[in-house]
Amino acid sequence: MNKHFLSTSIALLLCLGACAQGQNTVKNKTAVKFSASIDKTNAYKHLSVLASDEYEGRETGKKGAWMAADYIKNYFKSIGLKGPVQGDYFQPIDMVTYKLTQSVFTIDGNARENDKDFVIPAANVSLQGFTFNAKEVVFAGYGLDTEGYNDYAGIDVAGKVVMIFASGNPSMKEEAAPADRAARRKAMSAKREKLQYLANHKALAVIQIDPAVDTLNEEMKVMLAGSGQLSLKSEENTARMAKVKTFPTINISTSTANDILKAAGTTVEALQQQISSTGKPATQMINIAVSGSAQKEEVKVRAENVLGFLEGSDPVLKKEILVITGHYDHIGLTVSGTDKVNNGADDDGSGTTGVLLIADAFAKAKQAGKGPKRSILFMTVVGEEKGLLGSEWYSEHPVLPLENTITNLNIDMIGRVDKEHENKQDYVYIIGSDMLSSDLNAAGINANEQYLNMNLDMKYNNRTDPNQFYYRSDHYNFAKHGIPVIFYFNGVHEDYHQPGDEVSKINFDLLARRAQLVYYTAWDLANRKTRPIVDKNEDGTPKK
Known part of the structure; x- marks a missing residue:
């Protein structure tokens, strides 16, 4: 073999390897462009309404939750999302x-x-x-x-x-x-x-x-x-x-x-x-x-999930659906104390706000002819505080086929900082990402490395966590059907389920960054060639 040819081949292979590695850290300029609206100003615009005293803590089956549902429905409609429930945005729940x-x-x-x-x-x-x-x-x-x-x-x-x-x-x-x-x-x-x-x-x-x-x-x-x-x-x-x-x-x-x-x-x-x-x-x-x-x-009891649908651009891949969720309900009013409204700004007004911001970014991308290849269902669910009821209802009465649902990205509390991270606040807890799919876990990590470099804290990412966080939010009703999930969470704080969970205590810069992480992960999942492979059983054992 010619020595010069061999050297050139080795150099070429090394270059290809380096280039391939470099691609993992190159930002997608289109994704970055449409992430611009996921910012603290827009976050405040939504959350200041959803977590206001007027919404009375958004308790399922009460006036405040109905007001929140109407707000979300009208917003989905205003940005061009479609109502996938026979033309409507509400999925009524028989509660x-x-x-x-x-x-x-x-x-x-x-x-x-x-x-x-x-x-x-x-x-x-x-x-x-x-x-x-x-x-x-x-x-x-x-x-x-x-x-x-x-x-x-x-x-x-x-x-x-x-x-x-x-x-x-x-x-x-x-x-x-x-x-x-x-x-x-x-x-x-x-x-x-x-x-x-x-x-x-x-x-x-x-x-x-x-x-x-x-x-x-x-x-x-x-x-x-x-x-x-x-x-x-x-x-x-x-x-x-x-x-x-x-x-x-x-x-x-x-x-x-x-x-x-x-x-x-x-x-x-x-x-x-x-x-x-x-x-x-x-x-x-x-x-x-x-x-x-x-x-x-x-x-x-009147209760409904609120769904907004963005159809994918690829004639084949659009049949597959990425679901992004957050629960819009909270625990309502209390009769004790001077402040009787459990505003739920962090839990889960912040996650609901995140869903709205991400929906807007993808809607803008589609309007510009750069929409995702796969379809995305943006869904804010009700009844989470009553036992994950809204997401359970959807999982048992899916509007879009579960077999076509590639992943659920669930956002529940992304606006505050827990005690463990007071000195290093640029973090988010990631839960469930590798429970069913090592492929999804890699996608989430890669999206963070490409765009944000936050601390992805995996402390609660296990089934034996005494807090049982993996089982305590809406993603679990997808996971139990074998759908890979990632749950984004900032941890509990002193105002958890208390009237002190107010808009004034939200870190809006951090809320926006965490929402951007979900957005970039969703961008990859909605545009990649293949859906995340489910290579683990519900108990964590490898699939054969």
């Missing part, structure tokens, strides 16, 4: 709640006042309702059956109304409010176990002595009663609810409990002290008649 139409509790035939003397948790009322009558009550202390202490020793609770303390323990150590999500779940689990014990042993009903009923405000009434809880309406859910066996439960105030205990010549305080001082149960029969009944009905 319902259940409210109690009857709540009755009597002592010796005398009716007590609902939401003052007692509360009936709606979750413990079946669709058929309940009614019970008894001539006596079994007081069973803390309702515990543990090693060395058993409130039910020697007692058969079958067919009886049982009264217990809703919380607490025999040692009477003061119980602090659970400090975190895990502790709250544990406390709730312990309460459910006590009720389950009585249900399993065929008790007629349970009366819980609950100090929270002593000082009920409107917020506590809703929380204790559990009314207003939303769910998706479907034949499957209706059939499931009809089969659910509920256990009649009534929570009563301390004074109402004392009215019952008067028949036994004692009080709540006396019994607590007796159990605490002796370390032994004070279980006893109380000769007093009680009755209770409850009925509930289904109520339809």
